[in-house]
Amino acid sequence: MASTVDSNIFSSVPALQSNLGILSPDQIELAKILLENGQSHLFQQWPQLGVDDKQKLDFFDQIARLNSSYPGGLAAYIKTAKELLADSKLGKNPYDGFSPSVPSGENLTFGNENFIEMENRGVVEARNAAFVLVAGGLGERLGYNGIKVALPRETTTGICFLQHYIESILALQEASNKIASDGSQRDIPFIIMTSDDTHSRTLELLESNSYFGMKPTQVHLLKQEKVACLDDNDARLALDPHNKYSIQTKPHGHGDVHSLLYSSGLLHKWLDAGLKWVLFFQDTNGLLFNAIPASLGVSATKQYHVNSLAVPRKAKEAIGGITKLTHVDGRSMVINVEYNQLDPLLRASGFPDGDVNCETGFSPFPGNINQLILDLGPYKDELQKTGGAIKEFVNPKYKDSTKTAFKSSTRLECMMQDYPKTLPPTARVGFTVMDIWLAYAPVKNNPEDAAKVPKGNPYHSATSGEMAIYRANSLILQKAGVKVEEPVKQVLNGQEVEVWSRITWKPKWGMIFSDIKKKVSGNCEVSQRSTMAIKGRNVFIEDLSLDGALIVDSIDDAEVKLGGLIKNNGWTMESVDYKDTSVPEEIRIRGFRFNKVEQLEKYFTQPGKFSVED
Numbered sequence: 001m002a003s004t005v006d007s008n009i010f011s012s013v014p015a016l017q018s019n020l021g022i023l024s025p026d027q028i029e030l031a032k033i034l035l036e037n038g039q040s041h042l043f044q045q046w047p048q049l050g051v052d053d054k055q056k057l058d059f060f061d062q063i064a065r066l067n068s069s070y071p072g073g074l075a076a077y078i079k080t081a082k083e084l085l086a087d088s089k090l091g092k093n094p095y096d097g098f099s100p101s102v103p104s105g106e107n108l109t110f111g112n113e114n115f116i117e118m119e120n121r122g123v124v125e126a127r128n129a130a131f132v133l134v135a136g137g138l139g140e141r142l143g144y145n146g147i148k149v150a151l152p153r154e155t156t157t158g159i160c161f162l163q164h165y166i167e168s169i170l171a172l173q174e175a176s177n178k179i180a181s182d183g184s185q186r187d188i189p190f191i192i193m194t195s196d197d198t199h200s201r202t203l204e205l206l207e208s209n210s211y212f213g214m215k216p217t218q219v220h221l222l223k224q225e226k227v228a229c230l231d232d233n234d235a236r237l238a239l240d241p242h243n244k245y246s247i248q249t250k251p252h253g254h255g256d257v258h259s260l261l262y263s264s265g266l267l268h269k270w271l272d273a274g275l276k277w278v279l280f281f282q283d284t285n286g287l288l289f290n291a292i293p294a295s296l297g298v299s300a301t302k303q304y305h306v307n308s309l310a311v312p313r314k315a316k317e318a319i320g321g322i323t324k325l326t327h328v329d330g331r332s333m334v335i336n337v338e339y340n341q342l343d344p345l346l347r348a349s350g351f352p353d354g355d356v357n358c359e360t361g362f363s364p365f366p367g368n369i370n371q372l373i374l375d376l377g378p379y380k381d382e383l384q385k386t387g388g389a390i391k392e393f394v395n396p397k398y399k400d401s402t403k404t405a406f407k408s409s410t411r412l413e414c415m416m417q418d419y420p421k422t423l424p425p426t427a428r429v430g431f432t433v434m435d436i437w438l439a440y441a442p443v444k445n446n447p448e449d450a451a452k453v454p455k456g457n458p459y460h461s462a463t464s465g466e467m468a469i470y471r472a473n474s475l476i477l478q479k480a481g482v483k484v485e486e487p488v489k490q491v492l493n494g495q496e497v498e499v500w501s502r503i504t505w506k507p508k509w510g511m512i513f514s515d516i517k518k519k520v521s522g523n524c525e526v527s528q529r530s531t532m533a534i535k536g537r538n539v540f541i542e543d544l545s546l547d548g549a550l551i552v553d554s555i556d557d558a559e560v561k562l563g564g565l566i567k568n569n570g571w572t573m574e575s576v577d578y579k580d581t582s583v584p585e586e587i588r589i590r591g592f593r594f595n596k597v598e599q600l601e602k603y604f605t606q607p608g609k610f611s612v613e614d
């Protein structure tokens, strides 16, 4: 009751004091925390007891959520915000005292002996891994209305990113269980971090598709909460302009994944179950699983506590640079420097041209694709110390050079790749660089912005993301001995792209290069205008000459041989303008659609041996 609490602190805020009677002891505690941290303005407009009481309690519900979802609670959030805002006002460089240099890491070349060895090792390790997808972002740059994981990875099959990720994990699980030394079977855990922006639609996508073949018990959704917005340099929390009982909130960034995993209790469970690795990945990289087995192999071989996957980076490309930072006091770390910070950091530390390409045509700093492989043991130990809190930053847009007022409210943010920042120097932090064509093709930019990307830099659009899949699959088959015809150049949605044969396969057909090589033999060729979708597991390509469209699906017990000359009118590509709203959004953001003129389509639903020849 109001009379029993310390009245001093409340007496200076009469609007709150007069309402204490409706608050529970817990709520009164929260009110105290707010007042002690300079937030009395939140109650300024509160009417007397009896008016809007329900909304006042809603206000405290929200405060309780904000308090419990942040490591250290609101007091810690406000304290950090004050510090970071003061640094920002002073224009303090977050990398003060550090000088950047180019780090050295593992380089993998697709298909060579080392790569194949790493892939094999990765498959052994896969059953000891848990996969974590961060998918709480809205994808504002892409501007797509749905959730990004529901977008087709490519439109030949229309299979969405989430289905592809799940089928890839299941394929790895099966391959890994098959060779388990103790013969035991394990289900690889799959965690998806969602937010209020994506949670219900992600759940709905999973449920309406029977979890794409995964056991529902294998999948966990962890929803991140947004954090409170800040109105000024004193870190006064921002009220919603339309509701004085509600604090404005914004996303805190993908760094939340660590505190959520920690508080979920899953890390202990995984350790008890004998798991060893946690793999983090982002929502729309359709090539990612080409890179997973080999880089997991690298983690295991090198005993990396942290392994970041990277690709050669074009200067000014919107991907972070992996950088070695050496402090004047001698300590050093290998860490991602985010793309908006790399140029100023370089200019401030002896690289007068900033973020530019070197003689290789690429930035000397490898590009972070934000796929992290962490060793579970040290990861859990570290989170036990930090509670999963990740070094944050603030990025206020000031009204003017006095830096006293913001254009709009700001908030603290954090990034999952900043996890190594708190690690001791003894931690084994490394990275693995792979070819771009193999490993990285995110879908982040809308057509208009993609068309403005400087020539030679990747578009990161729905168009380039899909074309990258056909290119990667074509190149992989070429390396396996298939004569895949060279691509043609085409401009789609204002972006010049290479159009390769539209080749796709299900993960269970071939997860690693040695599997794929086993499925291809003889003299095979595929023309540029061809489409080939392999959906069955035991499909073998032998002396095939394809000039047209071929779709094959089969049950696992059917062994299917594809051979001979298969020729038909195939599928043609028609240009679509992204502004044409008569076309579904997920198609028009690509700038093309298929006209399915003619195809050979075969389904094998009975066990046995079959062959497809025209």
Ligand SMILES: O=c1ccn([C@@H]2O[C@H](COP(=O)(O)OP(=O)(O)O[C@H]3OC[C@@H](O)[C@H](O)[C@H]3O)[C@@H](O)[C@H]2O)c(=O)[nH]1
Pocket: 134, 135, 136, 137, 138, 193, 195, 224, 251, 252, 253, 254, 281, 282, 283, 284, 318, 319, 320, 336, 338, 339, 367, 368, 369, 370, 415, 417, 444
């Ligand atoms: O609050 C958030 C924000 C983002 N995310 C998820 O985090 C992932 C990355 O988000 P964005 O695509 O906005 O990230 P960015 O493109 O800004 O940069 C990111 O990817 C490229 C890397 O080089 C950068 O270092 C990395 O920060 C997405 O899967 C998104 O859904 C969250 O889960 N929660």
Ligand SMILES: [Mg+2]
Pocket: none
């Ligand atoms: Mg972003």
